[in-house]
Amino acid sequence: MHHRKYRFIIGFLVAPLALYVMFVVSPNIQAVIYSFTDWSGYSQTQNFVGLDNYVRLVHDADFWTALTHNAVLLLVLPVVTISLGLLFAFLLNIGGTRRGSVVRGLRASRFYSAVYFFPYLLSVAIIAVLWQQAYNPQGGLVPGALSAVGITPPRDGLLGTPSLALWACVAVAVWQAVGFYVVLFSAGMASIPRDIFEAAALDGVNRATLLFRIVVPLLWDNIQVAFVYLGIIALDFFAIVNIMTPHPESVGNSTEVIAHYLFTRAFSGDTNPQYGYASAIGVALFFLTLTLAAVMFRASRREKVEYA
């Protein structure tokens, strides 16, 4: 019996592991090795330089700037996206509650969730190009809309003003992601037993209380999943930044993120290529993500214990 089991396990694991190790794990291990060398990416020789690249990293102001921005994104992107997602899902599914009646969603909610989902389907590259044009200070959609509602758009454009550029990028990411979370949370809300809402309605609970005291705790698992998805986006954030502000230094480095900084050091046509150093940046990014994942894992475990 056991023999059969192990044969089965090995049989199932061999092919997937081979493919994965070959194309994903081994290149990454090699990149880690490069991070201990001074290889430029083009040089014929590479010397082992120990921890030099990592020491340099610690003293690299650009790296810390980028790291700070990733940290900000890690907080803002999930919070804003999840808040909007929850709000819209709540309004679509529960918000139409009449006091003293049973909960029901607003009319046309099917239409809305279908429309909200559109941006999620498009590739980040397309979206970034589209919004880069939409932010064009001369004739772009966004400055036009701002003027139309009486707000003077910033003189240097949203992508040319250091205090706004990163938020302009965040807005694009939020715009794309919200629809997915509306659908996710709607599904979660649909699975909440109706009698909970009925009881709440009978108690005369208002909407805010309903949302924060009842719906959010019940959807806590979904919200955690959302945090993980969005956290991954926040820690990468390469495509949007690279297309919208290919030179973050033109806005006082205000949009530099780690993935873009890595790209600049490894591949950019403008800088002196330093593949070894870029690899060290990548390794740092990996451990950062790992730490984050571990923290979230611990947090979610504690959560479960509390509710158990």
Added chain:
Amino acid sequence: MTVTEVRPPVPASPPAGPVRRRARAGERSASASFQVILAAWALVSVLPLIWAVLTALKPNPEVFASPWRLPSRWSFDNFARAWGAASIGQFFLNTVIVVSGALVLTMLLSTMVAYVLARYSFPGNRFIYYLFAGGLMFPVFLALVPLFFVVRNLGLLHSHLGLILVYAAYAMPFSVFFLTAFFRTLPSAVAEAALIDGCSHTGVFFRVMLPMARPGIVSVALFNVLGLWNQYLLPLVLNQGDKSTAVLTEGLASLVAQQGYQSDWSALFAGMVIAMLPVLIVYLVFQRRVRQGFVAGALK
């Protein structure tokens, strides 16, 4: 699970007097303001897309003249230029081949791994699980150059097979991670009964567990379709401008990059519309099932 099919309202016995009337008026204005919020976001969601379509139909000099004005001449030739510049026809076919191949492969392999990791305890289980989960955190850039060497040494550069294998491998961390979570949630009674009935482990997997895991598999597959369809970095390095195997994203990227040197704005917008349309059309046709599918796995 559906978003909109809510239970029919139970008629409530109305409270009496002026209190009721005031409450109703409040309800009505609240309801109206909610409608406004929801409609506003709907507008925000589609406006840029409508703007892109409109702009794609403008003659070049009008692109940045005024975002709201209709084109003076409906310039469908923009699409012809974009189509030619990005060799859309050939690239579309390549994309379909590569994405479908990679999808089948990655789903097959990922469900196998995930199933074993979720349902069997054996030495190394956690290690393998974390090996895959860790893949979610590797920055793809890091691996690009070494990956090129691996693919080259296998003689698989500029080939559909090479792209399929690499795409599949890079889709595995996500797929394994979520499918493992999904398989863990499935009840074990049925599988145990099947085993006792003399069904082999492999048989249990294919005949019992896979059908039970369908919602999760569909969900992960949908994510993979989107992710693979939009994959850009991997083909860029592994195809190296070889038109015979290039995929759509490469065509679009070169169209975008060329705007830096030719400023054919309306063709750029036309190219974006061409790239968006297939996905949006498929979505509109199957929209409810797609949305349900996406979240089914995440909900478990």
Added chain:
Amino acid sequence: MTTFSADRSRRAFLRGMLAGGLLVVPGTTALAGCATAGGGTQEQAKGTESKENPLGIDTSAPLELVFFQGGLATEMDWVQKTYGKLYPNAKINAASTVNINSLQPRFSAGQPPDMVNDSGAQKIPLSGLIAGGQLADLSPLFDAPSLDDPDKKVRDTVLPDVFPVGTFDGKLLVFNYVLSAYGLWYSSSLFAKNGWKMPTEWSELMAFAEEMKKAGLSPMGYGGVNAPNYVTEMMITMAGKAGGQDVVKAIDNFEPNAWKQDAVKQAAAAVEELARKGGFLPGSQGMKHTEAQTQFVQGKVGCYPSGSWLENEMKKDTPAGFDMVMAPVPRLSSSDKLPYEAIHANAGEPFVVPAKAKNVRGGLEWFRHMLSTDNAKAYSEATGSLTVVKAANDKLDLKSTALKSVKDALGKAGNNTFTFWFMDVYGDLKKNAAIAAMSDLLTGRTNADGFITAAQAAADKVAADANVTKFKRS
């Protein structure tokens, strides 16, 4: 069939995969010493030298060319024709990409193409290729007889501008094909209509700026998102005109306090003045260069600092009768060392032959064909750019106002042309001085003093950075 044997075959398969893919990967094996990044040098194709084949190419060796698919996008069919005619057995494989950088792994694997047009935003930094010893020495090409006249060496058919910008540490490694000139661009028809004339001194330009504003135009524009360095180019050119060539050479060579020379300070102050007085198109900082240029060709911007590729880049947006022309940038004052006619000009658009290419000789021979008078002329006609081939430029029938104005400006400048390379060769200096500090200056986030301090700090940092190979220019 037993599961056991199936497993064994799987294991054998895995072993095969490992041997084929994993273990032979460079970099993992011999790191301690000086492992070659690539798979070593390839056998180079070689044939017999003859009068028709002075470089001794293997006449049947295939030739792989990679072009940059940008503003000058062309795979030079005319050159393919003459090359193919001379060597009918050589298969030419030409490809174009916007992302030349995607060739990086091929360089490190030691399997680069035979000729690369290394250009565009995603080019491979030349400094990396040069420092990595990846480029073939081009001197055999320039010492070979030219295609047109066997008694004349290639060296004597090209403008001397080719040599200083292509020579690194004494070796000629980069072939710049296009003759580029830089200046202030304007619409001659628009200027004629308003009775305007391009000023020759900065103070006049400032007065003229007010006039343009009254006519509803922004005096100048630029693309801050990706190309504020166009303004840096204008500024350094003005400094060079004011203080002479040595001013810009000092910057290129990281001489101490090079950015604090008076001429540079004055030029920075001039840019500050124009920016402070609202001389730049509002929103420029939030635009890409092509977006700003679109405003220019739509007549909303009076002058635009750029190089001679501008007309071709904006071909699809420029209305008929715009008649784009280029003028030298104004002098800072009448006491400038160089005359008004002095301009920034150089040989640009880099072409290289990788040292480890299979067919290095073929790559050089390809260049020899590019440099024939007829082929260079065909290039100019297709792309609207002058080349470094003297005879071709003379034979050119100039239909475009832009090309004609560039040729005139070069003629009037005579020996008073100069160039600089710090933005092309030293990425971090471009990043921190030409883009970052200049953006701050243009948007009023800093003043001229602040710009100079930041630029000097950036230069000092690169000068002290052991990871950056420095080249001395003459």
